Amino acid sequence: MEKILKVDHITQKFGGLVALEDVNMEVDSGEIVGVIGPNGAGKTTLFNCITGIYKPTEGTVELAGKDVTGWKPYQITKQGFARTFQNIRLFRKMTVLDNVIAGMHVHTKSNLLDSIFDTPRKRREMTECQENAEKILKIFDLYDQRYEMAGALPYGKQRELEIVRAMAARPKLLLLDEPAAGMNEQETQELMHRVGQLKEMGYTVLLIEHDMKFVMNICRRLYVLDNGRLIGKGTPQEVKKNPVVVEAYLGKDET
Amino acid sequence: MLEGFCTKLQRHHAAITGAVLVITCLIPFCVTSTYVLRICVVAQMNIILVLSLNMMTGLLGQMSFGHAAFFGIGAYTAAILSTKLNMPAQVTFPAAMVVAGLFGILLGLPTLKLKGYYFVIVTMVFCEIMRIVELNWMEVTRGPLGIMTIPKPGFFGLRISTQREFYFLALALVILTVIVIRNIMNSRIGYAILAVRDDEVAAESMGINIFRYKILVFAVASCFAGLAGALYAQYTGYIDPTSFTNNKSNELLVMVIFGGLGNLVGSFIGAITLSVIPELLRGLATYRQLIYGIILVVLMMVKPDGLLGAVNFKYLGQRDKLKPLKDGGKKRGAIWWKKS
Numbered sequence: 001m002e003k004i005l006k007v008d009h010i011t012q013k014f015g016g017l018v019a020l021e022d023v024n025m026e027v028d029s030g031e032i033v034g035v036i037g038p039n040g041a042g043k044t045t046l047f048n049c050i051t052g053i054y055k056p057t058e059g060t061v062e063l064a065g066k067d068v069t070g071w072k073p074y075q076i077t078k079q080g081f082a083r084t085f086q087n088i089r090l091f092r093k094m095t096v097l098d099n100v101i102a103g104m105h106v107h108t109k110s111n112l113l114d115s116i117f118d119t120p121r122k123r124r125e126m127t128e129c130q131e132n133a134e135k136i137l138k139i140f141d142l143y144d145q146r147y148e149m150a151g152a153l154p155y156g157k158q159r160e161l162e163i164v165r166a167m168a169a170r171p172k173l174l175l176l177d178e179p180a181a182g183m184n185e186q187e188t189q190e191l192m193h194r195v196g197q198l199k200e201m202g203y204t205v206l207l208i209e210h211d212m213k214f215v216m217n218i219c220r221r222l223y224v225l226d227n228g229r230l231i232g233k234g235t236p237q238e239v240k241k242n243p244v245v246v247e248a249y250l251g252k253d254e255t
Numbered sequence: 256m257l258e259g260f261c262t263k264l265q266r267h268h269a270a271i272t273g274a275v276l277v278i279t280c281l282i283p284f285c286v287t288s289t290y291v292l293r294i295c296v297v298a299q300m301n302i303i304l305v306l307s308l309n310m311m312t313g314l315l316g317q318m319s320f321g322h323a324a325f326f327g328i329g330a331y332t333a334a335i336l337s338t339k340l341n342m343p344a345q346v347t348f349p350a351a352m353v354v355a356g357l358f359g360i361l362l363g364l365p366t367l368k369l370k371g372y373y374f375v376i377v378t379m380v381f382c383e384i385m386r387i388v389e390l391n392w393m394e395v396t397r398g399p400l401g402i403m404t405i406p407k408p409g410f411f412g413l414r415i416s417t418q419r420e421f422y423f424l425a426l427a428l429v430i431l432t433v434i435v436i437r438n439i440m441n442s443r444i445g446y447a448i449l450a451v452r453d454d455e456v457a458a459e460s461m462g463i464n465i466f467r468y469k470i471l472v473f474a475v476a477s478c479f480a481g482l483a484g485a486l487y488a489q490y491t492g493y494i495d496p497t498s499f500t501n502n503k504s505n506e507l508l509v510m511v512i513f514g515g516l517g518n519l520v521g522s523f524i525g526a527i528t529l530s531v532i533p534e535l536l537r538g539l540a541t542y543r544q545l546i547y548g549i550i551l552v553v554l555m556m557v558k559p560d561g562l563l564g565a566v567n568f569k570y571l572g573q574r575d576k577l578k579p580l581k582d583g584g585k586k587r588g589a590i591w592w593k594k595s
């Protein structure tokens with residue numbers, strides 16, 4: 001198995017606050033791995049360190065064997081990470097379709113001159129983008145809304161669109177930050193089905209989730225964060241039985 | 256209502272564009288008044304300025320209060336090259352674009368990384384600095400005296416001197432501006448620009464180098480401001496620093512907002528309306544500014560986004576094309592055919 005992600009002894013401090021302390025994790029190609037933990041545990045901070053929004057105080061992040069620590073977010077995306085956000089961040093005044101096309105930025109090449117002179121190469125590229133975007137939108141049942149403004153979609157659809165946009169970058173690793181947050185039971189079910197589809201399509205996924213049922217069903221392995229520290233890892237069954245985890249998180253959450 | 260109307264416009268946009276173009280070409284043959292034609296040329300020059308400023312503020316989402324500075328840089332470049340070095344217009348016009356564009360890049364590099372309002376203030380200050388430089392660098396700009404007797408432009412020996420010739424030169428430059436901006440916006444670069452406007456964090460996470468696109472748009476917008484400057488200098492034959500002050504920057508920004516941020520058709524309407532209204536009101540002398548002000552205030556109250564700020568013609572067209580399917584195959588445009 002190829003290692004897609006290797007997080008090595010990451011520490012992230014904000015002034016006096018230690019948001020992450022000595023965190024290690026690995027994701028292999030084709031896996032769906034979950035990160036769980038109570039509020040403020042540092043899950044989003046971990047994503048931000050991986051995707052370059054924060055520069056970790058210590059430690060390294062490797063993507064498919066390449067050290068990307070300290071790179072800019074856009075460089076890291078070019079290298080093969082793509083993410084969604086806990087508080088949805090769509091291009092709200094662009095249509096659903098255009099959001100996805102914008103998401104293909106790292107795979108398109110035409111330069112300023114191609115654009116100004118509207119060269120065949122640029123036109124071909126744009127047609128291809130459109131066709132591919134429509135293809136993924138069909139998979140996610142967003143095709144009928146393709147000309148609607150992203151900001152006008154219902155909440156659950158917005159979350160899905162954000163995933164589709166990230167998929168459009170064809171990343172080696174897809175990072176989803178609480179994709180089911182704020183969704184109702186039925187929407188969550190649907191989403192679970194879709195994330196399962198992602199796996200079949202060959203995507204590798206690292207996801208943060210609060211909904212225990214969600215991660216238990218879908219993830220092969222879990223990492224548990226609490227107070228910035230990794231307090232447990234393993235298969236969902238192992239994690240469930242781990243007394244430290246139960247005390248820190250599951251115990252409180254499931255009663 | 257506006258949306259319905261704009262959908263209809265979009266549906267027949269090819270025909271409408273063609274008709275407008277024909278009428279525009281006929282005007283200088285029907286109108287002989289030098290005064291009216293002069294207003295037309297100035298309006299067209301403003302269109303170039305407003306389109307480019309709209310690219311910056313409306314499409315990229317980066318407010319700039321200093322657009323007139325680049326207008327001035329272009330004007331002085333063309334004026335100096337043509338008076339001191341006798342350069343022909345095929346040199347002075349591109350040179351004005353390049354110099355203005357370079358100044359855009361030089362100003363952008365250190366400042367476009369700044370968040371929030373810093374950049375806005377920097378542009379304002381830059382405009383003032385340029386004015387002071389123009390005012391004091393006597394050897395080059397002749398300071399408050401301005402540069403006089405700037406030769407009329409000649410492209411490869413083709414002299415532009417009558418009002419009518421200037422009218423068509425300006426028209427050609429407007430068309431050039433529209434095509435370049437439109438083609439950029441229809442490419443991956445355009446998608447990236449809109450993404451940056453909507454959400455910088457998300458854009459960067461999608462692999463878009465925000466800084467690079469900001470610099471690029473700033474450079475392109477400055478280029479076209481410079482082009483308008485070259486036209487201005489060689490059209491009026493006289494420039495001095497008073498034409499390139501913050502006042503002019505603000506006037507341009509008002510035109511952009513009047514027409515609607517991010518809407519290129521709006522920029523045409525804004526530039527034309529606000530270039531013509533002051534002239535129409537000229538007879539009212541002292542009340543002129545007041546009425547102009549009232550018109551603006553009323554518009555902002557009725558339509559805070561500007562006339563077409565909430566309209567996206569591309570999207571209206573796309574949605575319109577979907578409708579026939581929903582109507583059970585009834586073809587759009589059928590009514591249009593029957594009527595004609």
Ligand SMILES: Nc1ncnc2c1ncn2[C@@H]1O[C@H](COP(=O)(O)OP(=O)(O)OP(=O)(O)O)[C@@H](O)[C@H]1O
Pocket residue numbers: 014017019037038039040041042043044045046086
């Ligand atoms: N930019 C920042 N500056 C200062 N402190 C921060 C910053 N980002 C996060 N923190 C702090 O780091 C800690 C971890 O936050 P984080 O958002 O990673 O938690 P989380 O596990 O994602 O929580 P939630 O489940 O609520 O999303 C919190 O105490 C938070 O206040």
Ligand SMILES: [Mg+2]
Pocket residue numbers: 043044045086
């Ligand atoms: Mg979080």
